[in-house]
Amino acid sequence: MDLDAVTDELYGLPPEDFTAVRDRRAQEARKSGDRELSGRIRRLRRPTLAAWACNLLVRDRPEETRLLLELGEELRRAHRDLDGAQLRQLSAEQHRITARLAREAADLTARAGHRIGDDAQREVTETLHAVLADPRAAGEWAAGRLDRPLPAPVGFAPDTAAPAPSRRPKATRTEKPAQRPAAEAPARDRGGAERARREQHKEADRARERARAAERELRAREKDHETAETEAHRADTRRQETEEEVARLTEQLDQARAQQRQARTEARGAHDRLRRAERALTEARQQAGRAAGRAEDAGDGKPRSRE
Incomplete structure (x- = not known):
């Protein structure tokens, strides 16, 4: 038994089965003499419904998982390079894939006997956006062992879009100096962009x-x-x-x-039995006394007087 295998097993279970199996595995580790492993297993936390839905998605949809991770890499690269055209293209794809995967996560939990509510559905969506924005969040999600949903990203918003290109002023026929700003516009645009x-x-x-x-x-x-x-x-x-x-x-x-x-x-x-024996003894004694009296009377030849 090792922690990695136990962790992988536990976070694939429905939440209601998690605690019982975790405690059983911890007890098995303790009985085998590995108290440290037992303690580490007991510290594993039961996943929320939203976290379990995210884990199911990773485990049951490996191809979609790979596509989301690749999209996240492309989005982060475009955001870092301030590539407006690429950001606009990837942003539209981002919304499509996160919406589809959130629905698939809800379907997976429903087939497993749990229907997630609006709050849990929102947490699943926020987790998917965090995966796109943060490589560390992407690694945590891809492991399929979340116990809590990932928080919505800050700094790289889910609906990141490139800034609109600068619009150059139109020259007019009545204003000759309009030709000079046309030459100076790139410098102003560069300054504004900077x-x-x-x-x-x-x-x-x-x-x-x-x-x-x-x-x-x-x-x-x-x-x-x-x-x-x-x-x-x-x-x-x-x-x-x-x-x-x-x-x-x-x-x-x-x-x-x-x-x-x-x-x-x-x-x-x-x-x-004692009372019956006592009555029998008393009766026997009485019979013995009467028999002894008759024998004595017979020996004397005289009848005993009756009292």
Whole structure:
């Protein structure tokens, strides 16, 4: 048994089966003597419905998974190069493929016995957009082991589009100087494009900082969740051990009560036999006394007086 195989197994299960199988695998690892592996397995978190839907999509639709990952690489490259024409083309494809994959994820969960609601559907879509915008998110999703949906990307928005090309002013017949701005327009366009580029980089930096802050907050909340989950598991273990001890003691008590009932029955029978024996003894003594009296009378030749 190894962590990778167990993790892959668990995140392919329906969410309602996750905890029982996880605890069973952890117990098996503990019995085999690998306490560290047991602890790491127990720390694996049950996936939300949206995360499970994303995992199903990766596992059941490998070709679509590959296409989305490739589209993400192309989109990030076009965004980095500020290739407006490529961005416009890829943006349209982005919306088509994410909408189709979100529907397929919903269909997969429905066939597996779960229908996801609007909130979960939205989280699936946000995860797909995150995959397109962030290579790290793409790697997490492609592993098929999400326990939470990925947050919507910041900095590289799902509907990124190239800026509209600059429009040059039209020259008029009445204004001769219009010929000079035509020559100067490229310089102005370059200056405007450079300012737009700098502003875009600043906004990207601000977005990345917001993303890092959100990531730190997420990690803190995840740590709190893991701590609470560990405490809950320990409490469940203590409860299970206590219930087993109560069951064992209850069984012993039932056995003792059965033995007590049997002993009482045997005691009543013995007392009944004792009373019958005492009555028989008394009767025998009386008969013996009467017989002895008659024998004595017969020896004396005199009848005994009756009192």
